[in-house]
Amino acid sequence: MKDVDYIIVGCGLASIAFCEELRANQKSFVVFDDGSQKSSVVAAGLYNPVILKRFSEVWKAKAQLELAIPLYQKIEEELKIKVDYKLRILRRFTSVAEQNKWFNASDKPGLEPFLSTHLVTNDNRVIDAPFGFGEVLHAGRIDTETLILNYRSFLKNKGWLEESTFVHNNLKMDSDNLAYKNFKTQKVVFAEGFGVKTNPYFDHIPLTGTKGEILTIKAPDLKINYAIKSSVFVIPIGNDLYTIGSTYNNEDKSNTPTRSAKEELITKLKSFITCDFDIVKHVAGVRPTVKDRRPIVGGHPDYKNLYVLNGLGTRGVMIAPYVSHHLYQHIENNVALDSEISVNRF
Numbered sequence: 001m002k003d004v005d006y007i008i009v010g011c012g013l014a015s016i017a018f019c020e021e022l023r024a025n026q027k028s029f030v031v032f033d034d035g036s037q038k039s040s041v042v043a044a045g046l047y048n049p050v051i052l053k054r055f056s057e058v059w060k061a062k063a064q065l066e067l068a069i070p071l072y073q074k075i076e077e078e079l080k081i082k083v084d085y086k087l088r089i090l091r092r093f094t095s096v097a098e099q100n101k102w103f104n105a106s107d108k109p110g111l112e113p114f115l116s117t118h119l120v121t122n123d124n125r126v127i128d129a130p131f132g133f134g135e136v137l138h139a140g141r142i143d144t145e146t147l148i149l150n151y152r153s154f155l156k157n158k159g160w161l162e163e164s165t166f167v168h169n170n171l172k173m174d175s176d177n178l179a180y181k182n183f184k185t186q187k188v189v190f191a192e193g194f195g196v197k198t199n200p201y202f203d204h205i206p207l208t209g210t211k212g213e214i215l216t217i218k219a220p221d222l223k224i225n226y227a228i229k230s231s232v233f234v235i236p237i238g239n240d241l242y243t244i245g246s247t248y249n250n251e252d253k254s255n256t257p258t259r260s261a262k263e264e265l266i267t268k269l270k271s272f273i274t275c276d277f278d279i280v281k282h283v284a285g286v287r288p289t290v291k292d293r294r295p296i297v298g299g300h301p302d303y304k305n306l307y308v309l310n311g312l313g314t315r316g317v318m319i320a321p322y323v324s325h326h327l328y329q330h331i332e333n334n335v336a337l338d339s340e341i342s343v344n345r346f
């Protein structure tokens with residue numbers, strides 16, 4: 001039997017941020033992942049402090065960014081990879097009324113640091129944007145696929161990754177210790193994304209699950225180095241490639257790309273981009289969304305050493321480091337969890 005302080009189930013954005021908390025505090029751990037959920041790997045990876053539908057601030061945007069950016073930088077340095085790309089995000093306006101709404105919003109205290117008050121005019125002949133754009137400040141993109149693949153290799157090389165399904169019924173519990181396979185531990189943190197639906201300890205948490213699909217296109221004539229938010233996002237990822245996304249589907253819970261989502265994305269893209277493009281990739285995943293749009297964090301009401309780290313919704317890149325930090329402080333230092341994010345609210 002190998003003794004570890006923690007077993008973590010899942011190796012997506014939530015788990016990686018929690019692993020980093022454990023490493024920073026010299027705790028030992030092992031991660032189980034079977035690749036059954038794809039949300040983190042397929043994500044567009046944007047970190048964007050503004051809700052661009054309503055021109056309002058993302059919940060705790062500033063606090064989230066303050067933890068997220070240094071964390072991804074630290075991983076970049078240690079793993080010698082590049083994942084954080086600063087990016088201008090331009091919100092395409094559809095009317096003068098929308099322009100006015102943007103400039104009114106930019107005066108609000110929470111939004112002021114994030115909304116530029118300069119109207120950006122369109123100078124690209126293959127983009128239709130007669131009302132111009134509003135620019136979001138302090139935004140960027142994490143290349144989540146590179147992050148996750150490299151983080152998994154890093155864990156594997158250390159002997160901290162088990163690439164297999166965690167079978168909940170095989171977890172042995174006595175009064176003080178937990179054991180799974182050849183590991184003995186004090187605590188288990190479930191960071192399974194939508195996979196928590198098969199977890200008998202936490203299947204009561206009300207995860208809706210919202211499937212999202214994304215295309216990668218090659219568009220040599222588009223030539224933009226900023227992201228556009230219109231009916232869909234267009235995000236440059238280099239070499240004339242762009243991520244186009246995403247769709248939102250609350251019915252289908254599979255990771256299978258569909259023709260209808262592809263058509264929806266193409267139709268929306270063509271409503272404001274006129275150049276030719278080829279589709280080079282099409283992927284799908286299920287976001288771990290919650291009705292009240294808040295993460296779900298904390299301990300099981302009956303089994304005191306089992307914890308959940310979930311509900312990252314549509315914004316896992318920014319939220320993961322924030323909730324992981326709070327969960328760690330709760331477990332190790334008994335710091336109470338904010339009732340807004342606590343699993344006890346259900």
Ligand SMILES: Cc1cc2nc3c(=O)[nH]c(=O)nc-3n(C[C@H](O)[C@H](O)[C@H](O)COP(=O)(O)OP(=O)(O)OC[C@H]3O[C@@H](n4cnc5c(N)ncnc54)[C@H](O)[C@@H]3O)c2cc1C
Pocket residue numbers: 009010011012013014015032033034035036037038039040041042043044045046047164165166167191192193194195196211212213214245246247284285286287288309310311312313314315316317318
């Ligand atoms: C199309 C799309 C676009 C998105 N774009 C963005 C974006 O631009 N910005 C942003 O911030 N967020 C975005 N998101 C949301 C983001 O991806 C999620 O918030 C985040 O990835 C959730 O991370 P997670 O670690 O909680 O879950 P997941 O990524 O689902 O990870 C859970 C992991 O647990 C593993 N697992 C589950 N059960 C078991 C088990 N029993 N045994 C072993 N392993 C198990 C799974 O294989 C998986 O690796 C997007 C999502 C989608 C689908």
